[in-house]
Structure formats: structure tokens, C-alpha cells
Amino acid sequence: MSDKKGLEGVVAAESRISSIIGSQLTYCGYEIDDLAENALFEEVVFLLWNDRLPNQDELENFQSKMFDYMTLNPRIYDHFAEYAADQVHPMTAVRTALSYLAHFDPNAEDMSDEANQEKSIRIQAKIASVVAAFSRIRNDQEVIRPKEGLTYAANFLYMLNGEEPNDTQVEAMNKALVLHADHELNASTFTARVCVATLSDVYSGVSAAAGALKGPLHGGANERVMQMLSEIESVDAVEGYLEEKFANKEKIMGMGHRVYKEGDPRAKYLKDMSKKLTDQAGEPEFYEKSIKIAEVVEREKGLLPNVDFFSATVYHSLGIDHDLFTPIFAVSRVSGWLAHILEQYQDNRLIRPRAEYIGQTGKKYEPIENR
Ligand SMILES: CC(=O)SCCNC(=O)CCNC(=O)[C@H](O)C(C)(C)COP(=O)(O)OP(=O)(O)OC[C@H]1O[C@@H](n2cnc3c(N)ncnc32)[C@H](O)[C@@H]1OP(=O)(O)O
Numbered sequence: 106m107s108d109k110k111g112l113e114g115v116v117a118a119e120s121r122i123s124s125i126i127g128s129q130l131t132y133c134g135y136e137i138d139d140l141a142e143n144a145l146f147e148e149v150v151f152l153l154w155n156d157r158l159p160n161q162d163e164l165e166n167f168q169s170k171m172f173d174y175m176t177l178n179p180r181i182y183d184h185f186a187e188y189a190a191d192q193v194h195p196m197t198a199v200r201t202a203l204s205y206l207a208h209f210d211p212n213a214e215d216m217s218d219e220a221n222q223e224k225s226i227r228i229q230a231k232i233a234s235v236v237a238a239f240s241r242i243r244n245d246q247e248v249i250r251p252k253e254g255l256t257y258a259a260n261f262l263y264m265l266n267g268e269e270p271n272d273t274q275v276e277a278m279n280k281a282l283v284l285h286a287d288h289e290l291n292a293s294t295f296t297a298r299v300c301v302a303t304l305s306d307v308y309s310g311v312s313a314a315a316g317a318l319k320g321p322l323h324g325g326a327n328e329r330v331m332q333m334l335s336e337i338e339s340v341d342a343v344e345g346y347l348e349e350k351f352a353n354k355e356k357i358m359g360m361g362h363r364v365y366k367e368g369d370p371r372a373k374y375l376k377d378m379s380k381k382l383t384d385q386a387g388e389p390e391f392y393e394k395s396i397k398i399a400e401v402v403e404r405e406k407g408l409l410p411n412v413d414f415f416s417a418t419v420y421h422s423l424g425i426d427h428d429l430f431t432p433i434f435a436v437s438r439v440s441g442w443l444a445h446i447l448e449q450y451q452d453n454r455l456i457r458p459r460a461e462y463i464g465q466t467g468k469k470y471e472p473i474e475n476r
């Protein structure tokens with residue numbers, strides 16, 4: 106039993122969406138390197154949902170639909186003003202918003218394949234606007250509507266910052282979105298599949314998944330990486346900082362992985378981007394500290410950086426608030442959750458494992474005055 110704690114190594118679904126073999130990650134048969142170098146995030150989303158890349162017409166149609174759905178019902182802004190007043194974490198806001206989006210979808214309860222495809226486009230389109238609008242509202246800034254003709258990555262940055270991003274920024278965001286889109290049965294995707302396997306609706310699936318992504322052992326690690334980098338004063342302070350963490354048996358965020366033991370194939374792209382962007386931002390010390398952390402953790406623990414490690418400095422260099430890092434992960438990963446939700450519906454069976462009981466036995470009810 107204990108060797109299966111955390112379901113390590115357990116195959117719990119058949120899937121055509123992404124595969125991990127050793128350190129090789131593929132989406133629907135395409136190597137992540139190929140997609141990271143060449144693909145637009147929208148193409149990848151189409152690929153994950155349709156098991157093939159779109160042609161030019163299909164892509165334009167998909168982008169135009171996505172653009173139409175990017176606009177949010179203004180009632181959501183009132184909600185956001187309340188969350189902002191309560192100072193909720195943006196990931197809490199995203200989780201609530203994903204559920205709230207169902208209120209404005211006339212087909213939220215329609216379980217036909219067509220309705221579920223349509224809901225997927227709506228959700229993918231709106232999550233970028235949700236993260237951007239929440240960020241602006243909590244900073245007392247005006248909400249920026251999406252701009253026609255921009256790619257998904259460019260529009261996201263535009264709505265977030267209120268100005269059109271430059272090519273380097275768009276390329277970095279597009280690549281980050283492609284790299285985070287799907288990852289087999291990671292914890293949040295598994296959560297989505299468990300949820301919809303009860304035949305609950307798509308909005309329930311993505312809200313549940315967002316809750317799982319938020320945790321620091323999963324998507325929440327990227328924000329904590331930046332926290333660690335901010336706490337460490339200099340490259341020379343890295344060894345001492347980590348020694349103390351090891352002594353306290355604390356985990357080093359952004360390091361290690363349940364499946365990849367020889368390295369996460371996504372990390373090298375984020376590492377390269379981190380180098381370039383921290384240099385451009387005039388903050389090379391963040392990259393230098395990251396390199397030193399990775400070196401010490403590998404030497405002491407044999408662990409390598411995962412996708413969350415260098416994404417932190419990439420987002421920081423793009424001027425993004427640190428508590429928006431995990432919401433950005435959600436902007437990308439919702440595409441994978443939706444792909445898995447659609448796949449689960451196609452060949453569904455309730456997911457309901459068993460537990461080995463290790464609790465007390467033979468107890469008898471005692472009246473309260475005798476306890
Ligand atoms: C997108 C993503 O979700 S990627 C992962 C993001 N999460 C993080 O970066 C958080 C830090 N990393 C971790 O917590 C882990 O490596 C995980 C959760 C990613 C994978 O964990 P698991 O495969 O379950 O490994 P588990 O947590 O059982 O650790 C095994 C051993 O390695 C150690 N270990 C694993 N990761 C780390 C780490 N980052 N820092 C220090 N020690 C670690 C554990 O303390 C444990 O040591 P022990 O056997 O002496 O008790």
C-alpha cells in the first residue's frame with residue numbers, strides 16, 4: 106500500500122492528449138520542442154481538443170470565436186471589486202470566477218458534445234480576461250477590453266498592462282503558454298477528470314482543477330520560487346539559505362518532479378528565456394541566483410528544476426505581479442483540463458478507487474456524559 110502513496114506510477118486513464126516517456130513530452134504526437142519553437146498557443150489548444158493541428162481557415166475561425174468570447178459580463182467586474190476589497194489571492198479569484206462564468210452561459214447544463222466544445226472555447230477565451238481584469242480592478246485601474254487582431258498571448262499581455270507588448274514579450278508569453286498547456290495526469294488534470302466523471306459539467310471540472318493547481322506542490326510553486334529568490338540577498342547567500350532549508354526539511358520550490366527524474370524538458374526553454382529577459386530587465390542577479398540554487402539542489406539532493414522554476418523569473422521580467430504567476434499557469438493549463446474533460450466524457454466511467462482502512466475498530470457509542 107505505502108509504495109502507492111500518492112498513486113505514484115499508477116496508470117489511471119488512457120489518453121491521446123499528451124505523453125511523457127523518460128524526459129520526452131509530446132502533445133498529440135508532436136514533440137514539445139517542435140511546438141515550443143514553432144506553434145502559436147491557439148494552434149496548440151486546437152490540437153489538444155481535436156487531435157490535429159488546424160489549417161489556416163480553421164485557425165482564423167478559432168481565433169475569431171475566441172476573440173468574441175473574450176469579453177466578460179460586466180457583473181463579473183463588480184464581483185472582482187469585492188474580492189479585491191477582501192484582498193483574496195488572485196488564484197482564489199480565478200477559481201471562483203471559473204465557477205461564476207457558468208452563470209452567464211445559457212448552455213452551461215447542456216451536456217451535448219457541441220455545447221461542451223463551445224463551452225471550452227468560452228472558458229479558454231474568458232480566463233485570460235478574468236486574470237487581466239482582476240489584476241487591473243484590484244489596482245484601481247480601468248479594465249482593458251481585448252483588441253481584435255492580436256494573438257491570444259499578445260491580447261493577454263495587452264489586457265493586463267494596458268499597452269501593446271513588444272515582440273520579445275509576446276514570444277515569451279506564447280512560449281510559456283505552449284509549454285504549460287498540458288501534462289498528462291498531473292494533479293489538477295486528474296482532479297478535472299475525477300470531477301466530470303460523475304457527469305458534472307465542464308465549469309465544475311475546471312473550477313475543481315483550479316483548486317488543485319493552486320497548491321504549492323503543483324502550480325503554486327512558481328510564485329514561491331520568486332519569493333525564495335527575493336529572500337536570498339545574493340548569489341553568495343544561496344548556499345547558506347539552502348543549507349537551512351535542508352536542515353529544516355523544507356522543500357525547495359520549483360525543484361523535483363514526480364515523473365521526470367532526468368530533467369523536465371520544458372525547463373530549458375524557460376531557462377533560456379529567463380536569461381534573456383532578466384538581462385533585458387537589468388536584473389541578471391535573479392537568473393544568477395536561480396542557476397546557483399539549481400546547482401546546489403542537484404548536488405545535495407539530486408533534484409532538477411521543473412517547469413515552475415524558471416517561469417518565475419520569466420514572468421517577473423515581464424513585469425507581472427508575483428501572485429499572478431499561478432493564475433497565468435491556469436490560463437494555459439485550462440486548455441489541457443478542457444481537453445481531458447472532453448476526452449473523459451467520450452468514454453466515461455465513474456472514477457472511484459478504494460481506501461485501505463487503517464482506523465479503529467469495534468468501538469461502541471458512549472453517552473456524552475461518560476466521555
Ligand atoms: C507544474 C508542477 O506541478 S511541477 C512541481 C511543482 N512543485 C514544486 O516545485 C514543489 C517542490 N517539489 C516537490 O515538492 C516534489 O518534488 C514534487 C511534489 C514535485 C514531487 O514529489 P514526489 O515525487 O511526491 O516526491 P516526494 O515529495 O515524495 O519527495 C521524495 C524525497 O525527495 C525530497 N524532495 C522532493 N522534492 C524536493 C524539493 N523540491 N526540495 C527538497 N527535497 C525534495 C523529499 O523531501 C523526499 O525526501 P525524503 O525521502 O528524504 O523524505
Ligand SMILES: O=C([O-])CC(=O)C(=O)O
Nearest residue numbers: 287288290291292363412
Ligand atoms: O505533471 C505533474 O505532476 C506536474 C507538472 O509538471 C505539470 O502539471 O505540468
